[in-house]
Amino acid sequence: MKSLFLFVLVVIAVCLPGCKENRIPNVSEPQLLEMRSTAIEFMKELKGILIKEIQKGSVLNAVSICSDTAQMLTNNFGLQKGIFVKRVSFNNRNSNNFPDEYEKKILNRFSAMHNDGKLDQTTESIEIVEGGAMYLRYMKPILIQAECLNCHGSGTQISPEIKKLISEKYPNDKAINYKVGDLRGAVSIKKVIE
Numbered sequence: 670m671k672s673l674f675l676f677v678l679v680v681i682a683v684c685l686p687g688c689k690e691n692r693i694p695n696v697s698e699p700q701l702l703e704m705r706s707t708a709i710e711f712m713k714e715l716k717g718i719l720i721k722e723i724q725k726g727s728v729l730n731a732v733s734i735c736s737d738t739a740q741m742l743t744n745n746f747g748l749q750k751g752i753f754v755k756r757v758s759f760n761n762r763n764s765n766n767f768p769d770e771y772e773k774k775i776l777n778r779f780s781a782m783h784n785d786g787k788l789d790q791t792t793e794s795i796e797i798v799e800g801g802a803m804y805l806r807y808m809k810p811i812l813i814q815a816e817c818l819n820c821h822g823s824g825t826q827i828s829p830e831i832k833k834l835i836s837e838k839y840p841n842d843k844a845i846n847y848k849v850g851d852l853r854g855a856v857s858i859k860k861v862i863e
């Protein structure tokens with residue numbers, strides 16, 4: 670009896686960590702393709718709005734239009750597809766865009782890869798994680814391009830008018846002093862799968 674008890678204890682001890690992992694399913698190919706195309710579509714739409722506004726008027730117009738549209742698009746995009754899509758960054762302009770604990774972990778990983786020169790257009794992260802429900806979590810890095818510097822560059826690259834507008838709307842702005850090729854943040858998608 671005593672040895673049976675011991676045996677059961679050992680089985681539980683060995684099995685528990687393993688069993689927990691086994692409950693989390695693997696990411697399927699269709700899930701990966703869906704997340705990847707959603708991220709690309711979302712970024713394309715955002716950039717499209719930005720470029721259109723800059724072409725229509727001035728960069729100044731783009732700041733105010735873009736700041737509202739970015740949040741609106743973030744919310745609506747999620748609603749349409751039953752998933753949450755947003756942009757996150759440690760150096761966030763909008764406080765809504767600060768990463769959660771999971772996003773921090775992946776952003777740190779992207780950042781280490783970037784420092785090692787191992788980050789490129791194909792870099793992405795996908796995982797199923799448990800947190801009350803099962804979530805599919807996908808992230809893709811966002812890099813700074815030349816046109817971003819009008820609003821995310823250093824001192825002289827951002828015009829005084831834009832600086833003023835940004836500081837009025839975002840008094841705690843941290844999203845400046847970037848250079849082309851810098852890691853700006855990531856697109857983050859969260860979808861409940863169970």
Ligand code: HEC
Pocket residue numbers: 716719728729731732735736737739740756757758760761762763764766811812813814816817818819820821844853854855
């Ligand atoms: C016309 C000014 C402007 C330009 C140009 C611009 N941004 Fe932004 N960016 C903003 C504003 C304003 C916000 C805050 C949006 C919000 O309220 O969600 C923002 C927010 C972001 C965020 C979300 C994280 C945060 O800081 O809140 C990312 C990521 C980002 N921009 C990346 C880029 C990239 C990459 C480019 C170039 C392709 C770019 N931006 C060009 C004005 C601009």
